[in-house]
Amino acid sequence: MSGRSAAARVDEADYIVVGAGSAGAALAARLTEDPDVTVLLLEAGAPDTALELHVPAAFSKLFRGPFDWNYDTVPQPALEDRTVYWPRGKTLGGSSSLNAMMWVRGFAADYDEWADAAGPAWSWEALVPYFRRVERTEDPADPTQGAAGAQPIEHQRDPRPQTAAFLDAAREAGHRVTAANLPAGQGFSRTMVSQHRGSRSSTADAYLRPANGRPNLRVVTGALVRRVTFEAGPDDPAVPRATGVYLEIDGITRHARARREVILCGGAVNTPQLLLLSGIGPAEHLGERGIRIVAHSPEVGEGLRDHLVAGLAPAARGGTLYAAEKPAELANYLLRRRGMLTSNVAEAYGFVRTAVADRIGMAADLPDIEIIFASAPYVGEGLVPLPAEGLTVGAILLRPRSRGTIRLASTDPRDKPLIDPGYLSDADGIDAETLRAGLAACEELIDTDAMRTVTTGGWIQPAGGEHMTPVERAELAMRRYSHTLYHPVGTARMGTDSSSVVDPALRVRGVSGLRVADASVMPNLIRGHTNAPAIVIGEVAADLLRGRSSSR
Template sequence: MRVDLDADYIVVGAGSAGAALAARLSEDPSLSVLLLEAGEPDKAMELHVPAAFSKLFRGSYDWNYDTVPQPNLEGRTIFWPRGKTLGGSSSLNAMMWVRGFAADYDEWAQTAGDAWSWESLLPFFRAVERTQDPVDDTQGADGPQSVEHQRDPRPHTAVFLRAVAEAGFPVTAPNLASGQGFSQTMVSQHRGGRASTADAYLRPARGRKNLRVVTGAHVRKVTFGPSTGSGTVGAGSGTVGAGSGTGGSGSGTGPRATGVYVDIDGITRHATARHEVILAGGAINTPQLLMLSGIGPAEHLAEHGIPVVVDAPEVGANLQDHLVAGLAPNAKGGTLYGAEKPAQLVKYLTQRKGMLTSNVAEAYGFVRTSVAEGRGEPEGLPDIEIIFAPVPYVGEGLVPTPAEGLTVGAILLRPVSRGSIRLASADPLDKPVIDPAYLSDEEGMDAAALTAGLLACERIIATAAFDEIRAPGWVQPDDGDSLTPEERAELSMRRYSHTLYHPAGTVRMGMDAAAPVDPELRVRGVEGLRVADASVMPTVIRGHTNAPSIVIGEVAASLLRG
C-alpha cells in the first residue's frame, strides 16, 4: 500500500528527541506529522530487557559505526553503537537518567539565549519525569516518560556507595542541580522494563490519525524550493538550489525546505512538508544529512561534488564525546555474570525482578580532580564522573562477560579536544567519517584529567568496604597485580578506553552568526528547516545526553506550536 508522504511537519529520526517531538506536535489535531525512521520497528525482546542492551550491538538495530583510528588510544578504532529503530539510542542505551548540572545549561544560555538556561529547561525535565524532583521534593507534572528507581539492583551497588563514602566522597540524592555526589542510578524504565521514547511517546500517540510513523525509511537529502518570505510554505517538489551565507536568523534568508527524498522499499520518493522539516537524527546522522543536502563546509562539499546551498563551516565540527576508561577487579560472586541463567529469565518474565532488570551501570558520581583548575573548570564543578557496574564491562560490550567481576570507570566529562563528522562520499548509504580526536589537545589536559579520575577509582577500590565484594586479581587490565596504580591507569586509558555513547555538538546552536543553528533551532541560511537532537548542544553536559536530548525534542515542539 502506498504511504501518504505529505504532511505539515516532517521529522527525520524517531530517536530520543525525534519521537518526543513528533508525539508532542501531534497532540494538536490541526497539525499533520510524518515521522521517518531508517530502522525497523522495535520488536526484539533484547530492546525491552534492560540488561540485554549490549546484545544489540553490531546487529540490525544498530547503525554500527566505528571511528577512524585514534593515535592517542594505541591507534585503535572505537566502536560507536547508535540506535537504528523506533526510540533510537533510547532503545539501545544503559537507561541512565542523569540530567547534568544547572551550570551546564546556564553555559548553553550564554551561547544560545536564556530559553536554554537551567531555570527555563527545568519545567521540561519535570514534565518528562514521573518521579519527585530531588531539589525541592515537589511532584513534577505527569509526563509520558517513565523514570524510576532501580527495581532490583545488585547488593554490590550498596557496598560500592559505602566504599565511596569511606574514600571521602559525598553520597547524595540523584540529579541535584548542584553539589551532586555519588548516587544509585535513576533509570528510564517502567516496572523493570526499558522505557524508550518509542514506549513513552509513540505508543501512547499511535491512535492519532494526524501522526504517521514510517519505518525502513532512509532519508537521502533535504529538498529546497524558492523562499516564500513567510512562515508557511505550500507543498511541492523542488530541488537543491543556490544558497546564501551563514548569517541571519534562519528565517527569510535563503531557499526553503520543501521536504526530503527518502528510500522506502527500495524506491526513492519525495516526502513534502507544508510547514517545516525537522532533523532529529542525532550528532552523527544529522550533520551527515545536512552536508548531503548542501549545507556544510563548502570545500568539503565540493570534494564530493555536492552543490552548496549554505557554506556552513561548523556543520560536522565541534564533536565532543565522553571517553570512559574502566578498571575491572575480580569479584567474589553474585554479579551480573549470572544474568543469563534460566532462573533469571523466569524471574524477569514472572516478577519483573532479578538481574535482567539491571541497567548495568547501577551507580555513578562526580569528582573534581586536582587538574580541574588548570583545565579552567569553574569552581565547584566536576571534571570526572565515576561509574560503577556489578559486572566486568570489557571489550566495548562486544564480548561475553568473561568472569565474576566489577567495573569502576572514569569518564572525561568536559573534553578540551574537538573532533568532527565528515562525509566519506556523496552516497547517503555510505557511513560518515567519525573522528572524535580523543585526548588530542596539545597541552595533554584531557589525558591528565582522565588519569586523575582513574586514580580516584583506585582509591575507592582500595577501601575496606570494597574488599567485601572484590576477589584477588583483575579481569582488566591484564596482569593488573604486577602494575602500580599509575601504570594501571595509563594502560586502561590507552588500551581499553571507549565511548560512553554521548556524541554531541556537531550542529551547535548559538546567537553568533557562525553557529549553524540559531537559538530557535532554525538552520541558518535557509527557511523551514530545524534541528532538534544532541547535535545542537554547544557543549556536552556533565552528565548523560539522553535526558537533555528528550528535553530538546520537547522544546522544539513547544517552539513549533508557539
C-alpha cells in the same frame, strides 16, 4: 508499537520529522496533540518489537545488530591507533532503545552555559519546566524533578549487593552520597533509570505509543532519508526553503513534501551527515564530494565532543551480573520483571573534582570526572561475553577539550560517515591528565575496606593488573581499553553568533523551513548523560513550532 512501513502513504504533511529517537519521538508526539497539525515521522530502522529491546540488562546484545547503526571511528592516535565502536539506535526510540537507561541530567551550570551560547531560553531556569514535563520520577528528590511527565524515571528494582558496597566505598573515601539528579551538589548516587516496572522505557514507549492512534501522526519505518529538498524562498529567492525530503523505502526513492517545515532529529552523527548530503556545510568539503552548495555553513560536522570512559575491572567474589543469563534469571524476569535482567548494568555513579580542575581554573564546585560503577566486568566495549565474576569502576572525562568531526565518506547516504572524535588530542594534554586523575580516584575506591568485601584482589582488566602499579594500570585503561560512553554532541551547534549552525530557535542558518532538534545542537557537553536533555530539546522544539512557552 509497530511503525507503518513501505505500504504507508508517504506524500506530504505539515511537518516532516526525520528520526524517531529521543528528541524526534517527543517532538512528533507533542506536535500531534494539535489535531489540526499533521506529522510524518520517518525512521530508517525497524519497529521496536524485539524482546531484547525491552530487557534492560540485554542492551549490549543489541550491539552490532539490526537495531544499531553500527558505527566505528577512524583510528585514534592517542588510543594506540584503535578504532572505537560507536553504537547508535536504529529503531523507534533511537538510542533510548539501545542505551543503558541511566537518567543523569547534569548540573544546572551546564545549561546556564547553554544560555551563554544560545540565549536565556536555554538556561537552567528556563528548561526546568521542560524537565518536569518530561519526567515521571518515582519519589522525586528535588522540586526541579517532574512527577507527572511522559517518561518514567524509576528506582532500580533489584540492584546487586556490590552496588551498595560501592556506595559504602564512596563514603569511606570521603565522598558525599546524595539523591540522584540534583541541580547542584550532586555526589555519588544509585542510578535512576528510564524504566517502568523492570522494563526499558524508551521514547517509543513514553511518547509514541500514547500517540499511536492519532490520525494526524504517520510513523514510517524502514525509511532512509537521502537528502532535504529545497526551492527558491518565497520571500527572498536567495534564501532556499526546505520543501521536503527524498527518502528510500525498499529500494524505491520517493519525495515527501513538508507544507510547513522539516525537522532533523537524527542525532550528532546522522544529522550532520544529512545536512552535508543536502548541500549545507563547509563549501570546501561539499565541493570535494561534488555536492551542490545550498548554504555554506562551515561548522556543520565540526565541534564533535564525546565522553571517553576508561574502566578498571577488578575480579569479584560472586553474585555479579555474570550469572544474569542463567535460566532462573530469565524466568524471574519474564514472570515477575525481577532479578538480574532488570539491571541497567551501570547501577551507580558519582562526581569528583580533581586537582586538574583547580589548576586550570574550572568553575568552583563543579566536577571534571564522573565515576561509573557496574556489577559486571564491562570489557571489550561491551561486544564480548562477560569473562568472569567481576566489577567495573570507570572514570569518565566530563568536559573534554578535544574536538572532532563528522565528514562524508561518499555521497551515498547508506555509506557510514567518517567519525573522528579526536580523543585526547588537545594540544596541552589536559584531557589525558584529567583522565589519569580520575583513574586514580577509581583506584582509591577499589582500595577501600568496603570494596574489599566484594573483590578478590585479582584483576580482569587489565589482565595481570595485580602485578602492575596503579599508574601502569591507569595508562593501559586509558590508552588500550577506553571507549565511548555514547554521548556525542555539538556537530550542528546552536548559538546566537552567526557562525553557529542553528540559531536559538533551532532554525538552520542560511535556509528557511529547516530546523534541527537533537544532541547535535548542544553547544557544550553536559556533566551528565545526554538522553534526558535530548528529550528536552524535542519538547522545546515542539513549543517553538507551536509558538508556545513552557508554561502550560
